Amino acid sequence: MQAAIYKRILLKISGEALAGEQKIGLNQSVLTKLAATVHRLSDMGVEIAIVVGGGNFWRGRTSSHMDRVTADHMGMLATTMNALAISDALEQAGSTTRVMSAIEMRQIAETYIRKRAIRHLEKGRIVIFACGTGNPFFSTDTAMALRAAEIDADVVFKATNVDGVYDKDPHKFDDACKFERISHDEVLQRHLMVMDANAAAICRDNHLKIVVFDLADPENMIRLACGENLGTEVY
Secondary structure (H helix, E strand, O other), X not given: OOOOOOOEEEEEEOHHHHHHHHOOOOOHHHHHHHHHHHHHHHHOOOEXXXXXXXXXXXXXXXXXXXXXXXXXXXHHHHHHHHHHHHHHHHHXXXXXXXXXXXXXXXXXXEEOOHHHHHHHHHOOOEEEEEOOOOOOOOOHHHHHHHHHHHOOOOEEEEEEOOOOEEXXXXXXXXXXXXXXXXXXXXXXXXXXXXXXXXXXXHHHHOOOOEEEEEOOOXXXXXXXXXXXXXXXXXX
């Protein structure tokens, strides 16, 4: 078995990725494949934390008719459903997991406490962070950056539906140019949509490396963890 070059990884998964081709809800086949790969990565000795979005159920920023705070709170609940689904799939694959929520909901998830999260990781448990930062007006990308800094992750793996960072949407423009490496400052200056400005600034200020890759093949996570050059590195 190949050896991983990272000790602790934070994996960011969008809600849309969990929906697969159906675009909405949860795709069991996607969940099963994702869980099997993450379980293998954990068996390699890698400590894994996951931040998950909720766009397969609800996108608050598109609900212009609704109060923004209410819409964002509904989005946090959507991330909780996804976190529970990922937890269940991982447990069925043989992993031990903990769902930790930024908003207290004691009956279904642990309340997020930084030192407790780190202790879970040290014990080999996969920790899934739900409810983003727990605050409206902040995306799950910001939660990704915040949690990665808090748990001292070696790297952030940001799973998307494209194979890296481009200067424009490759699904719309045939002449889109892919970056092999790009700085957080350049992401901010170019207004690239790989993550929001808050997340990019937190990553820049805390020297967090992000690798943006395509989740269509979950094996990409194993390849990245073993040092293969895939996707785009944001440094």
